[in-house]
Amino acid sequence: MSCPICGEDTLKKFRPFCSKRCADIDLAKWLNGSYAVPSQREEDMEADVEANVPGVPKPH
Template sequence: MNCPNCGEETTQKFRPFCSKRCADIDLAKWLNGSYAVPSQREEDLEAEVEAEDPMPKRPH
């Protein structure tokens, strides 16, 4: 298995990373928002649909 950050061979102690440095780099990416998990919240889905719809719906 290779380290996802640098590609070096991993070590058991820091798996899936090769060193504490690479593990810390990955953690920093999560903490500063470089990585993000897509939200499945209903409000986010509604906002996405509204952003795609060029004509707002009007009541009758």
């Protein structure tokens, strides 16, 4: 298995990363919003549908 950050071989202690440095880089990406998980909440899906309905006035 290779490290998802740098591509080096992983070490059991830091798996799936090769070092604490790469694990910290990955954590920083999650914390600053570089990674995002799409929402599956029903309210979000309804809002998206309502926002795309033609002829419905949108709030400003």
